[in-house]
Amino acid sequence: MSTIKLLGTGCPSPSHIRFGPSTLVKVQNSNYLFDAGSGVTQRLNESGIKSSEIDLLFITHIHSDHIVDIYQLYISGWHQGREEPFKIVGPSGIREFFESQLKSFKRELEGRKKWEARPNENGLLYEIYEVDRDYVYEDNFAQVSPFEVDHKPVEPAYGYKIEFNEGGRNKKIVISGDTRKCNNLIEQSFKADALVHEVFIGLDFDGKRMTKKTLENIADYHTFPKEVGEVAKEALVEKLILTHFVPPVFDEKKLKADVEEVYKGEIVIGKDLLSIEI
Numbered sequence: 603m604s605t606i607k608l609l610g611t612g613c614p615s616p617s618h619i620r621f622g623p624s625t626l627v628k629v630q631n632s633n634y635l636f637d638a639g640s641g642v643t644q645r646l647n648e649s650g651i652k653s654s655e656i657d658l659l660f661i662t663h664i665h666s667d668h669i670v671d672i673y674q675l676y677i678s679g680w681h682q683g684r685e686e687p688f689k690i691v692g693p694s695g696i697r698e699f700f701e702s703q704l705k706s707f708k709r710e711l712e713g714r715k716k717w718e719a720r721p722n723e724n725g726l727l728y729e730i731y732e733v734d735r736d737y738v739y740e741d742n743f744a745q746v747s748p749f750e751v752d753h754k755p756v757e758p759a760y761g762y763k764i765e766f767n768e769g770g771r772n773k774k775i776v777i778s779g780d781t782r783k784c785n786n787l788i789e790q791s792f793k794a795d796a797l798v799h800e801v802f803i804g805l806d807f808d809g810k811r812m813t814k815k816t817l818e819n820i821a822d823y824h825t826f827p828k829e830v831g832e833v834a835k836e837a838l839v840e841k842l843i844l845t846h847f848v849p850p851v852f853d854e855k856k857l858k859a860d861v862e863e864v865y866k867g868e869i870v871i872g873k874d875l876l877s878i879e880i
């Protein structure tokens with residue numbers, strides 16, 4: 603059985619209930635991680651998975667809540683014995699982002715390496731694949747294809763489609779990334795076994811930390827509950843798994859009822875550490 607494990611279902615707002623966005627998809631022996639939100643390595647640890655056991659990190663877009671713990675994942679994987687290079691797939695700009703982090707930590711890391719004298723330094727190597735139009739990742743277990751979603755002005759922003767065969771049946775899992783309702787996501791999710799989708803529930807206006815424009819613009823590049831229902835309905839997906847809740851605390855029953863009005867399939871209101879077998 604393959605598994606989707608929600609490691610972090612929150613957003614940029616700090617929450618001890620919902621950590622930053624990260625989703626693990628396990629297909630046979632491969633661990634594919636989508637985004638490295640705040641607290642991802644702690645959630646992996648709670649799940650009994652070492653950072654060193656992540657085969658590939660896929661980044662949806664360069665927004666802090668999705669990338670803030672990349673360095674922590676990289677370095678803790680080395681501490682935990684990774685002997686392979688750390689591998690990242692992501693949008694253009696991810697190389698510059700990661701290498702600038704390496705630069706910031708260079709002095710600290712050089713000192714640590716010298717003092718700690720660990721047996722392998724291969725785990726500190728890294729490989730970065732910046733996605734272009736035709737990029738598809740493939741190994742013995744699955745094929746993972748990025749596709750464009752609409753989170754403008756953040757460009758590019760990707761969703762990911764994971765396809766594999768299990769028990770003689772083709773299966774498809776789709777990760778929306780951050781997006782407003784968009785046709786490409788609906789097309790790519792067509793008849794997916796599971797669609798893991800972000801949702802914007804609504805923020806209260808607070809004049810101290812936002813303008814009217816702040817609120818309008820945040821809402822504008824995410825997907826409202828009814829729209830999420832429309833996406834799942836139009837794509838005829840088997841199961842809709844909600845994550846990346848903005849805000850992280852909300853009325854779960856109301857959210858489910860709002861989505862249910864439109865989409866009649868199975869709806870899962872995600873929680874950190876929830877595992878769903880596909």
Ligand SMILES: [Zn+2]
Nearest residue numbers: 665667668780
């Ligand atoms: Zn986000």
